[in-house]
Amino acid sequence: MAVTALYTQTGSYSAAVDRLGHSAAFAQTSGAGLLPRDGVIPSATSPLAVVPVSGMNLSVIAGQAMISGYIVSVDAAATVAIAAATTVARTDLVILRVRDIEAGDATSGASVEVVTGVSTATPATPARSLVLARVAVGASVSSITGANLTDTRVYTASAGGLVFLPGALASAPTVPMGQQVYDSVANKIGVNSGTGWSIWAPEDLTRVPIRYEAPMVGGTIAAVGSVVGISNGITIAAKPYAQVLVIDAAAFISTGGAAADVASISARMGGTDVKSVRGAAVGATIVLGMSMDLAANTAISAQLIASKVTGTTSAGFTGNSSLSWMHITAFPA
Structure with a gap:
């Protein structure tokens, strides 16, 4: 067991310990350990959204995300290419990935990548990755349209903040007790009570005679x-x-x-x-x-x-x- 205080005079800290410091400022997962919640950091634009460009090319809008304790920034739109279609339909993934020598990778850094599938089954997600979109690649197609893209972004928030939930509350990810999430489908807010969701809607604030x-x-x-x-x-x-x-x-x-x-x-x-x-x-x-x-x-x-x-x-x-x-x-x- 290690007990660490950031930042003491004359202290020396590894990158992993430094990540613990900024991870404490983010919403946590409900699992064991000091784990910040993975997800896109909300902004005024549609951060890290995947959109078609032309042919088999896709663009990922600039944004930031928390991935396994790493804060990752894409400071300008990034273009990725979907591999040429074959005679077999398949599912690809557009991911934001972190590599770290300390974690056993050959190099350290971050990138926007495509995981190419072999069938319509969803391929495995590499470690320290956030899936941004699922791509349905039809047999022998020559272009990808918006209809072929499924937005799979999940969101994180600051500690004590409101986690944006693109889907219904029933599909809410596991969050620790007391965490609030916003159900954008029903326009309601749910709070994890430890045994279930306590639900209230914004109009509850106007429940006055x-x-x-x-x-x-x-x-x-x-x-x-x-x-x-x-x-x-x-x-x-x-x-x-x-x-x-x-x-x-x-x-x-x-x-x-x-x-x-x-x-x-x-x-x-x-x-x-x-x-x-x-x-x-x-x-x-x-x-x-x-x-x-x-x-x-x-x-x-x-x-x-x-x-x-x-x-x-x-x-x-x-x-x-x-x-x-x-x-x-x-x-x-």
């Missing part, structure tokens, strides 16, 4: 059974999560009809009267309160309605807009 208020307009109610909207309709916005709607409404029904006339108010949600409250008589305020569930990704319209329940005259009476209200608070479920 939202208050809606329907504009009051009032209206005259004439014959028994007639209905008038005391408010204009409003729409409760759909959210990617379920909501609980708490409805608080009231309407002051002013006199105008006979004393025996009785009104009711209703909360009309999505075109259906979900709750009605009957008043004692005209000239009084009718209060309504209720709650209801609203499913995720569902919007619903809301309106306060008044109607004449009983009466013996045709004279109307009015829902007074200044003394009426309809408030709806949407709580995340």
Whole structure:
């Protein structure tokens, strides 16, 4: 066992020990040992993406990567050539590879290379390599197009950072407990809890109660059974999560009809009267309160309605807009 402190005065360090120092600044793997996570280091461009150029030539866009503790830089686009096609279809790999005499290689350095397959089976990946793309080389083809390329880049991040995941969370690589990854397919973030993924979406940050208020307009109610909207309709916005709607409404029904006339108010949600409250008589305020569930990704319209329940005259009476209200608070479920 070796215990090393970087960087002490008069200390002397091998390249391997120096790599341990900068590896600590990167996200780790979940395996044993001091192993930084291999992958492309994100940037504003599409780092180390493989794109067709012409014929059998491909270009690798400039970028950086962490490979087995080595930080590798491609400072300008690199061109590689796919070997001529034969009468047998095959799979090739475009890789970024590190060689190190200390690790048993004949030379030290890094390069962009092509691993030429012999069939459609994926060839083996050399040690200390990062696969950037898989190339489907058809029988007797003379050029490679974008349709023949499969982007296989994986990404790394700084320690405590967010690892970008090109695929779905279900295909997430093994990461240590507490590591966060971003699922670019579902636009969600997963955190390794040690026993599974704890998932949250960016919109979770906006999961706060939202208050809606329907504009009051009032209206005259004439014959028994007639209905008038005391408010204009409003729409409760759909959210990617379920909501609980708490409805608080009231309407002051002013006199105008006979004393025996009785009104009711209703909360009309999505075109259906979900709750009605009957008043004692005209000239009084009718209060309504209720709650209801609203499913995720569902919007619903809301309106306060008044109607004449009983009466013996045709004279109307009015829902007074200044003394009426309809408030709806949407709580995340």
